[in-house]
Amino acid sequence: MSDVVIIGIGNLIKSDDGAGLHVIRSLEGRVPSGVELVEGSVYCADLFNFLDGPSKAIFVDAIDAGEESGAVFRFTPQEVKQKAALSVSVHDFGLYELIMTARLMGQCPEEVVIFAIQVDNVEFGDQLTEKVAAVIPEVCDLVLAELEHQRPGVG
Numbered sequence: 001m002s003d004v005v006i007i008g009i010g011n012l013i014k015s016d017d018g019a020g021l022h023v024i025r026s027l028e029g030r031v032p033s034g035v036e037l038v039e040g041s042v043y044c045a046d047l048f049n050f051l052d053g054p055s056k057a058i059f060v061d062a063i064d065a066g067e068e069s070g071a072v073f074r075f076t077p078q079e080v081k082q083k084a085a086l087s088v089s090v091h092d093f094g095l096y097e098l099i100m101t102a103r104l105m106g107q108c109p110e111e112v113v114i115f116a117i118q119v120d121n122v123e124f125g126d127q128l129t130e131k132v133a134a135v136i137p138e139v140c141d142l143v144l145a146e147l148e149h150q151r152p153g154v155g
Helices: 015-027 044-051 077-082 095-104 130-147
Strands: 004-009 035-040 056-063 072-075 111-118
Touching: 004 015, 004 044, 015 035, 015 056, 015 111, 015 130, 035 044, 044 095, 056 130, 072 130, 077 095, 111 130
Parallel strands: 004 035, 004 056, 056 111
Antiparallel strands: 072 111
């Protein structure tokens, strides 16, 4: 069982919606032992079983917060609740619903952190837009720093 799970959420055939999955693929071979990398689908309910056991979960997802394309955000589920107008995900059963439901079921890590990348385009296409692709290495570095409990300033 992993102590930390990093879950990328997205759809690789809808351009920037696949950003979370691109981060997970870029992290392969770069995370310490005890860290599990998961490529999640856009239907977050499929991810419940990955949340039961680890002490920490880090999610990486696309977001449409109306900010500049490629903007990167770091927040917790509690911060999302405080900013109820902020949509956490571009998906129907989104990340916030997954985390809250897992918590109600007693199957959620104590510490949950979310990194989100502002999308530019979520139309059909298998490539990230230039601005979103450019921040993938930065997000990887932020996730790796989070594993070391360093929290550089973001969003």
